[in-house]
Amino acid sequence: MAIISSKKQLSEIIISHPEVITLINRFGITLGVGDKTIESICTEKNLDYDFFVMILNTYINEDYFPEKILKSFKAQIIINYISQTYHYYTHYMLPNIERHFALLISHSGDNNNLELMQQFFIELKNDIIKAIDADCTQWFPYILDLEKNNNTKNTPQIKPKHNGSQIEDKIDDLKNMFIIHLTGKYELNLCYAVITAIIAFEKDFKQNNRIRNRIIPLIYDSLKK
Amino acid sequence: MSIEVHILTHDTTQRIGLKYILMEYFNIPSKTSTQLNIEQLGENPSSLFFVSPQCYIEYPDFFFPRKNRTIIISKSPIKDCLSIDVFSPESEIINQISFILESFDSSTDSTTSELSPREIDVLKLIAMGLINKEIADKLAISINTVLTHRKNISSKLGIKSVSALSIYAIMNGYISEKDLMR
Numbered sequence: 439m440a441i442i443s444s445k446k447q448l449s450e451i452i453i454s455h456p457e458v459i460t461l462i463n464r465f466g467i468t469l470g471v472g473d474k475t476i477e478s479i480c481t482e483k484n485l486d487y488d489f490f491v492m493i494l495n496t497y498i499n500e501d502y503f504p505e506k507i508l509k510s511f512k513a514q515i516i517i518n519y520i521s522q523t524y525h526y527y528t529h530y531m532l533p534n535i536e537r538h539f540a541l542l543i544s545h546s547g548d549n550n551n552l553e554l555m556q557q558f559f560i561e562l563k564n565d566i567i568k569a570i571d572a573d574c575t576q577w578f579p580y581i582l583d584l585e586k587n588n589n590t591k592n593t594p595q596i597k598p599k600h601n602g603s604q605i606e607d608k609i610d611d612l613k614n615m616f617i618i619h620l621t622g623k624y625e626l627n628l629c630y631a632v633i634t635a636i637i638a639f640e641k642d643f644k645q646n647n648r649i650r651n652r653i654i655p656l657i658y659d660s661l662k663k
Numbered sequence: 664m665s666i667e668v669h670i671l672t673h674d675t676t677q678r679i680g681l682k683y684i685l686m687e688y689f690n691i692p693s694k695t696s697t698q699l700n701i702e703q704l705g706e707n708p709s710s711l712f713f714v715s716p717q718c719y720i721e722y723p724d725f726f727f728p729r730k731n732r733t734i735i736i737s738k739s740p741i742k743d744c745l746s747i748d749v750f751s752p753e754s755e756i757i758n759q760i761s762f763i764l765e766s767f768d769s770s771t772d773s774t775t776s777e778l779s780p781r782e783i784d785v786l787k788l789i790a791m792g793l794i795n796k797e798i799a800d801k802l803a804i805s806i807n808t809v810l811t812h813r814k815n816i817s818s819k820l821g822i823k824s825v826s827a828l829s830i831y832a833i834m835n836g837y838i839s840e841k842d843l844m845r
Contacts, residue, residue, distance in 0.1 A: 558827055607823045608827065611824050618821050
């Protein structure tokens, strides 16, 4: 797959890869991008276009992971991006699944299995919120402080509370429960809405987790030296 | 179509051991014998043969055309042949058989995706929140065996987490919601 450059029109990218709509959104870019290039849109929005392009490429192409380039960015910019992504999860993606799940149950008659699966989704959502909270209130502030002051000799070292793999497993479980094990009557369109929202979230979470787990520890190590 | 397994070896321990593992962990019954009886075997394309090297050498005309369905019982791997080391630990033998069955080109999906009665027993206990040691004690099996069952259950159902397995167990009537409260 060809690597996207900042000279490309953003509209072309969105048309070829509509899944990036959710990604550009967390950079404050909304639809109606006209024929502007990535570089000009980023300049208008005061965004670092090198960083934006790198994230765009990482998101579209699962095999693309420019470790050296990512490492060259400041911790602040990567943590800001991950925090924005977390905000997007807690304010849009998870509530969207939740809303559709509730509608699916109310339109599917008497199907206890859906209620049990919703129960599992709520547990998963709580796990995600807890993990995000640990990052945003403990680990990220510690790294930012390290970058800013480089003086944490007297403060105890804070390590990440999780690597997200258990959450990834649970998202996969939920997806498989729908695809393999769903029984009883259900409203087809709403079921489709729930499952596509879960699949989109799964892809996003895995990509974001890849950046979180592989880059932040490297930045942390270089700050410690 | 279900797999038909034949175990052909003069070694009684190997015959009994393989038969037990196939039944206990894979829910696959097998026929054992010390020698080949071609007329009895018939020509079933879903037959799988576990044979000693001696037996293989005695009947090359039979086994060579069925090479992709013949597993030679041998301590070391044999070039261009499927083989199984029955001298390795039980969990390793189970893994080897699991690999052979997965790669066996036969329409056996419906059989392998169903949980065996023993796997259902383990699933019930996992769903009720018991840890591996407790499950092993309760079913009088080793922790390694519990781990193998867990691996098989997860791979058959596509479910890894305990809470999702609990939901699956309730959905399929293996436990009730009340059972979740230990």
